[in-house]
Amino acid sequence: MSTSTIAAIGTALSNSGISIIRISGDESLNIINKIFRTNKDIKPNNIVFGKIVNNDKVLDNVLVSYFKNPSSYTGEDVCEINCHGGVEITKQILELVLENGARIAEPGEFSKRAFLNGKMDLVQAESVIDLINSKTRTESRIAINNLEGNLSKKISILREELIELLAHIEVSIDYPEYDYEEVENDNVIKILNEKIEQLNKIINTYEQGRIIQNGINVVILGKPNVGKSSLLNKLADYEKAIVTDIPGTTRDVIEEKINIGNVVLNISDTAGIRNTEDVVEKIGVQRSIKKIDEADLIIYILSATENITDEDLKILSKIKNKKIKLITLINKMDKKEKLIFDTIMDKLKEINIENVLEVSVENNFGIENLKLKIEEIFNTSDLDFEHQFIITNSRHKDLLKKAVVLLDEAKKQIYNGQPIDIVYIQIKDASDNLGKIIGKNISSDIINKIFEKFCLGK
Ligand SMILES: Nc1nc2c(ncn2[C@@H]2O[C@H](COP(=O)(O)OP(=O)(O)OP(=O)(O)O)[C@@H](O)[C@H]2O)c(=O)[nH]1
Ligand SMILES: [Mg+2]
Known part of the structure; x- marks a missing residue:
């Protein structure tokens, strides 16, 4: 992971009351110390008034906030400069930050760091961008629900239950003297059926999610x-x-x-x-x-x-x-x-x-x-957003579907009398696919693709 300090304008570039320039990384505070004059102490989770200066020339009166790692959005040291919301002045301050040791952030790089530093899982990171892009109240409600972690929690629980089942099967592989046979098979099938039903319930919300989005x-x-x-x-x-x-x-x-x-x-x-x-x-x-x-x-x-x-x-x-x-x-x-x-x-x-x-x-x-x-x-009049999981992301849907296909396959293999270590592989794959939804064991290419879609400064 790159540890360089990044900076970007977090607000829209148009004249407004304030603009925010965000800096994240080890050098954040050093950069602020070089360009910011204040007679107050800069303490974590505090905001202080002062001046941005370039070689003793005052550029703007600003407020600077400081969040010390790991208690920040990205999990790194973060400083935010709240300056006057003019396009020109905002750009000048960003340039000054870049001249003093930061590099310009890529789209979504703050959120990508938040994900990589374990501040949120992938579903939550993706819902950040959904929230920003929401066009209706309903869409924003679904996004905030997902950002709150409701969907992640549901997927994690399902994944953990499959892992528990795998542990159970492992015992019967490692200690075949414990008679696995009939009763165990019935039990595995029962659990697989339950999981398939729960996964399908989530998948079925996609059509509604798509319509809402x-x-x-x-x-x-x-x-x-x-x-x-x-x-x-x-x-x-x-x-x-x-x-x-x-x-x-x-x-x-x-x-x-x-x-x-x-x-x-x-x-x-x-x-x-x-x-x-x-x-x-x-x-x-x-x-x-x-x-x-x-x-x-x-x-x-x-x-x-x-x-x-x-x-x-x-x-x-x-x-x-x-x-x-x-x-x-x-x-x-x-x-x-x-x-x-x-x-x-x-x-x-x-x-x-x-x-x-x-x-x-x-x-x-x-x-x-x-x-x-x-x-x-x-069927849009009685959507219950508070309690229903609604997926709006095709990546989530595809991975959920893959998991269902694999669990179905596992079931068939049991019916066909395949050895349990073969069945094990299918269930393991299914649980890995659920893991990928929340970002476990996922390749950096895919991570980059997901965060590329974010806006600058997020
Ligand atoms: N009496 C009556 N006339 C209607 C009604 N709805 C539309 N009209 C009239 O029907 C005519 C055609 O309406 P449009 O909405 O232009 O019809 P259209 O299907 O778009 O027609 P094209 O663009 O030519 O395909 C207009 O004179 C409308 O005022 C209705 O409920 N009752
Ligand atoms: Mg017409």
Whole structure:
């Protein structure tokens, strides 16, 4: 591990009340002593007022705090300079710190040192960046839960239980005279089943975690003039898209982020699908169709004043076959033509389309119902963040899945009468994979990759 002293600006580089320059490493205090004048003692866990000077020239009046190793964020000696929040002055002070013995920190290097010095495990370090990048209240709550160590604790316990099982098996390998056979096998299978179930429970939270972090990709599709852009505007609560009664008004994909309940919807309004000779509209229609593959949810709109066409039915079947979540809206219920409406319902039933809602975007009828339906489909209304473990990181999910596959394999081997020392290897691998989640025995390449994604100064 590099022991050089590092420095970086920890706050955003724009004019503000204060900026913070952070220094970590053995030389931190020496550097401060060279550039900081104060008539107070600099003591650990204290903050003192003074002046930053460069050859007796005062650069700024500042506050300096000092945290002595190991009681600091990085586990090393850390000093932080709180200066006035001007971009220029902040840069000058950082330069002075660098001239006096520090080198500029790489992105995430403070947190990487915190991890390497055992101040936090890898899950916690990763949740630091999740917290910084949170776009919604929900995301930040999940991140802080993980930073508090809830997920780490759960993974550690599972890992330790597997290690305990391994110790148990080791005894039967080392002392075969203790009859291992039947009862033991049953016991091992029972424990493996328990662990697999617990791991799967955590893995299943990933889909929700992903939705919370990235939002639900919603694509609004349908024929021209059925009210797609009107729906986008209604959900966005402003006139984002042009709405006219001329079919073919929307030519390109229009995107907007909308919050409902706990989640963000990334909504795409698309060009109405029809055969057209208009070159621009044609490209728009192709883009609409292409959008299907990016969708977590498709809202397909029909109009209660227009017959459903074979093309509508074809697209609906295609969405259904691709197993993409689908809500079908019958819009313009204020102008409903009964015969047309009944036929639409019959045809939808014929191809087993569920989640059909009646709405009138213009009259704001059925819109709340639509929001509730979305929450119901994605099960986002009753997320219990305080007690539920939610994983949002694909690295965690992949390692958990590997562990499950290995434990499953171990089970199969027991059923197939394989010797217990072979089974042992699978369980050991599974527990190693759980260890990797929290950062045990993980290669420096992977560690570097994880921390590269951090921002400067963290
Ligand atoms: N009566 C009635 N008219 C509606 C309703 N929703 C939308 N409209 C009208 O239908 C027309 C078309 O609406 P748009 O939102 O532009 O339809 P679109 O699906 O985006 O159309 P394209 O962009 O051409 O594909 C406009 O005149 C809207 O005012 C509704 O619930 N009831
Ligand atoms: Mg439109």
